[in-house]
Amino acid sequence: MTLSIRNIIPIIKATFVGINDIAIVDHISIDSRSLQNSESTLFFALVGPNNDGHKFVADLFEKGVMNFVVNYIPSNVQGKANFLVVENSVQALQTFATTYRSDFNFPVIGITGSNGKTIIKEWLNFLLSPDYNIIRSPKSYNSQVGVPLSVLGINEKHNLGIFEAGISTINEMANLQRIIQPTLGVLSNIGSAHNEGFHDVGEKIKEKLKLFSSVEVLIMNKNRTIEAFLNPKINTFTWSSEDGKADVFVRAKESPDKTELQITFQKLCFKIMIPFADQASIENAMHCLMVLLYFKYDHETIQHRMAMLYPVEMRLKVKNGVNNTTLIDDSYSSDFQSLKIALDFLESQKQYKKKTLILSDIFQSGLVTEELYSQVSQVIVSNKINRVIAIGKTISGFKSKFPNCLTFQSTAQFLDTIDKITFENETILIKGARHFHFEEIVATLEEKTHETVLEINLNAISHNLNFYKSKLQPETKLMVMVKAFSYGNGGFEVAKLLSHHKVDYLGVAFADEGISLKNAEIELPIMVLNPENTSFAALIQHQLEPEIYSLKGLTAFLKIAEQKKLKNFPIHIKLDTGMHRLGFEEEHIDELIAILKNNTNVQIKSILSHLATSDDMAFVDFTLAQIKLFEKLSSQLMNALQIKPIRHILNTSGISNFPQAQYDMVRLGIGLYGVSNDDDEQKLLENVGTLKSIISQIRTIKAGESVGYGRRFMAEKTTKIATIPIGYADGISRHWGNGVGYVVIKNKKAPVVGSVCMDMLMVDITDIDCKEGTDVIIFGENPTVSFIAKQLGTIPYEIMTSISQRVKRVFYRE
Template identity: 70%
Template sequence: MNSKILNSIQKIATTFVDNQFDTSLETVSIDSRSLQNGSQTLFFALVGSHTNAHVYVNDLIKNGVRNFVVNHIPEGCEKKANFYLVADTLIALQEFAAQYRALFDFPIIGVTGSNGKTIVKEWLNFLLSPDYNVIRSPKSYNSQVGVPLSVIAINEQHNLGIFEAGISTNSEMSRLEKIIQPTIGLLTNVGSAHDEGFLNLEEKRKEKMLLFKNSEVVIYQIKQNDVSVILSKQNAFTWSFEKNQASVFIEKIKSNDKTELKVYYGNVYFDLLIPFQEEASIENAISCLMVLLYFKYDPITIQNRMQLLYPVEMRLKVKNGINNCNIIDDSYSSDFQSLKIALDFLESQKQSDNKTVILSDIFQSGLYKEELYSKVADLIVSNNITRVIGIGETISEFKDKFANCITYKNSADFIADYDNLDFNNETILIKGARSFEFEAIVSLLEEKTHETVLEINLNAISYNLNFFKAKLQPNVKIMVMVKAFGYGNGGFEIAKLLEHHKVDYLGVAFADEGIALKSMGIQMPIMVLNPENTSFSAIIQHQLEPEIYSFKGLRAFLKMAAQKELKEFPIHIKIDTGMHRLGFEANTIDELITTLKGNATVKVKSILSHLATSDDFSQKDFTQSQIDLFEKLSSKLMSELKIKPIRHILNTSGISNFSNSQYDMVRLGIGIYGVSNDPEEQKKLENVGTLKSIISQIRIVSEGESVGYGRKYRAQKSTKIATIPIGYADGISRAWGNEVGFVTIKNKKATIVGSICMDMLMVDCTDIDCKEGDSVIIFGQNPSVNFMAQQLNTIPYEILTSISQRVKRIFYRE
């Protein structure tokens, strides 16, 4: 039992309702969906803008949880568990974490800034872990919820902490400071990222510096003409590229993909190499160097360790695997906290009940080996893992703790035995420390496709979903459209995430899309918007719910429903209020009522209509006339048929522009994929899809020479041309070529020259320091799909849905 958890919860202002259940506590949870919840879990029922975990308390009790922090005891849960009653469960979680943190006395590095927090944290962990037992934030857990969850993972064996803190507006940092209580402060680059919550850069900087108000030292960069918060010399340890009053002066010389740093610190001078040239990476590396200097590391140790710094992969990626497998790639870290996160992600993205975990030795847990692997085994059991493949000498020692487990001493032994292993129709989590080089294992198991990929940010989908949820009135349901292969982003993986978020409905265009989702295990209701009469039998078989928009369709479905002796099969009635595309018109409502009245084979689950101009304020009156007609006709249907169906008319633009007409449900479409017609709203959404490729070849084209079919482009001077393996067969419009569009290489625009080919396009990269194999962004942040649509005189929907399914989708979570 972790007595510190009990000790900490007892110290915050709660009213304890003791129902005589065991108060032995091992873990803290806020996620009702986690399979790791159990009898020794303390569950905080958090309340968000559109979520309330109190509604899941009864289900958690059924699953064995017996200790809850709540703002009220949910109805029907009285005397079934112990309850700590508080006014605000989020504040209680933060106060609890602060009490827990106060039980430990060792150095804590607090990291904040606009950019580089997670990279600096991971690099510091790499640089300091040979000498310290480090506890750090898992992934990028730096929010008002993530920070307390990170701190609660401290145990008695740790002797150094590294926690990052992120904020989005004023008044947030003081809460995080009380939780982290950093003894050493580290401020990374403060820039324009996440500016929306602040008046200006200086206000943001001042708020971030509140993290360090009780720190013994604060490390940060001094820049010329930089308006920054000036600290007293007693607690500032500064660096600069300019000769001034900074504690450490640094010169940089770039060469051969590396950077030489010349370090002047008091009377000490030394140089070192780091394997990066990007400015952001150089600054992040220097932040780490400053910590090593503060810890009084000698120059030789600093040189030896910093030359080994590596690119940090902060994402859990979902990839298609061989033999109908799907892979969750987390092959760059192996610690206990991130394993728990990865297992939860595995459950949310599994495509099969067969789940395999390929796991390396686990480092820096702060636990003795016997205890650590016992806890890992418990996690494996609670997450219903089918098979464990352990790689490493330590995990091999504890093989007997796992059921159905095979182990190898190292990755090479696994690869040598690969042909004897059967991977088929399963979800595989690959999780290993960098030293095990699990990239080779991922390569073996990954389905081989070409090097153009569409990366889908699942965090951004979650964020955008919650952004629109926050606009809804209480109890309004939400349907999310995943038709057309999730607007080109991918169907099943997004549907699985939405099911994890407990949205109320999914919407697809045709029956085969819904059948595919049901066949892959999606359980939630799915509405088919454009069902063909020939698909009705399959719709019934797979428990899909058809939209009915015509008498021909209605009579055909009623006939089949009668033949199959159905009872109250759910259907959705569409009314045409002005779109004039599909739906029952006003003059047919009486006949519709007559046809449906008394028919027990079907149940009108919802009544809906579709807005034609919800994004165009110049036609606001027309939209309002649609809503008024919908109100009139749907009310008549409800009254005459004596039914209370779900009513819905708002699409993405309607949610934002006609909030008084949310009815019982809204339909969220392209907004969840990060696209809005409103420029101000667009700034608040997160980009979901980034289409990437690589440079296949670079050549120099002399003045007067041409590029591509038809010789549409002729060089005006000696020009460096890069060829990118993506073309119109992948969904890139030919109209985007011939110097209309561009791609991004090394954060610089590279204009597309000549005609776009079926499988390739060419760009001018004369002014870009790039090489073959470098990454290329086709669209994402820059250019955005909105910008491309404007330039091509089309809409973002067409850009997204045009991306061919031969382009590999990689789903990831930060």
């Protein structure tokens, strides 16, 4: 895309206020944090329930961006850049994408449904790419903003589009239909996802079907309920395993690792083998098969290509690598659009200044080779990549375009010499097309740990953060608690994500936690809630900000501050308003004022207190009394010392239950990690952590035989037992054994039998079809940490923070 500002103004009905309306734009951005923003970027300052892009216009201008689509011009940049002023910047982005899409005339497949959209899209890309130059949605860019960004990636060389559309409520799909303008529709299914956004299933079906209002044909699993809502003018091409009236009839013959599909189409019968046995994959494969049939592919080609379908990895994963490295695993795709997304993710998650990119040949860019790798070079340079390892015959020919570049003709050649290449103290993005098998590179560079992992969903953390931000007044600051290894979810990685979201403060319990974050180059201010006097010197050295809660602690800190000749070093004064744990009580306020008056070594950055019962409305009077006392004591301090510090008293449940007491800042804790004590609020949060393991061994025992220490489980009948490599040393309570708890295998509950051991537990899998190596869910969506806590008579905090450091954390983004 290369357009002038003058071309864009009438498209989005903008008023131009600026210095150069013929400026050229070749990049669209909505993310102020992206290093790919440049002078030729057009930045859309989007306004949503939780963020306002106008706040970042001045920063972008300082970084060289000159072109902005805005609802209003921020006062500090008026007259300095080019502004396209519109009523609604989100609608302007959608309108721009709609007009841009209309300039291209080639088949476009539009996919929607409750599940399977991304897998169908990726499989169709694989199946059709030998014959088409395809533009498709990168990752799962299927939202009101993601779809227009996807469509704006089209160029003149593309001759087929595949875009997915996702909605969560009514009046959303019509926008996406206008932008995508699909000629062929695929409806994956109608399930329970996002049910809360619709009054009933019928409303949900009608909304999703709006995507197909102008398609030449709609591909779907024949379904009477859906057909009842379908416009009879829409042509359908249906399949079914039950309804003989469908255009294509299928019988599935399953075996452990694959499925034979017996297809009947136009009185012809043929067989297809796919390498999956689960029902969801069979349905997704059938939708792909239908597209191939509609495009009139011959049976031999269909059989050959569908036999090579593969599991789709839809997540960017962050893993610990060898020699103090961090790996970002995106080893299953290599196209230009997803490369730019992966590079942005690298920047948001990098733990080390040094950044290495391992990259394969790039396919389906729609660009001539020379132009493609020139653009790849530009984004790599703009993202300040220190070293590029290029693998592939084509990319190797452009070695001179990349910084500090090593080239290899194949993955095998690279792996043969990997021991001679130094990888240490760096963040490594591994991104390659599937047939390069970059998963072998990941396996070689990944730190070796046991097979139990805690997967952390970074998207869910972002969602939960934005959920609570939506409850705040625009001027209210936000501190996020990352103490105790971010409540067991990981330290640096969560802090880095919060830095990316530009929260105002981080909170830790002890100085060593804060020092670790500072050593990992976290630049956000960090408050230490429980600083020990012996840690004050280290705390000062690392620019950590202590919470001061006693006269003894204050005196000790002021002594060191004077010795080091500090000037206005930030401290935080904790008041005890009823928790009776830490803090200055009312009787100490006069003495506190006397000590701090005219002291220039320190500056009171904030005054805070902690609510004892904000989660229990039975004690609402007690909480209101705490807030009233906090107002009195903090005001007394402020008036006596003539200061205006940040004041904060609300924790997670306080944010929801006592919004009138937001003051200047709130402290978000366990809510960020997907846990609320309110059932209605819990439904609006997303699960963050999923503790997973595998089946190590399966055995069958007879009636009367026992399992585990103390023979606490005795089989009453022939029973299949699976051993899972996780135990109380990993954080699983021994009280979860002996039939109290369960794990989930193949979506079925497997009760824990016998005692939980130090490194293992055993479960009953008599009624579950599984094998050694099958995945096991310990907690996540089911069972939740809240459910486990309730069963064990404790709180979710304990369950989460008990997970041992020896359990590897894997961070991912969808």
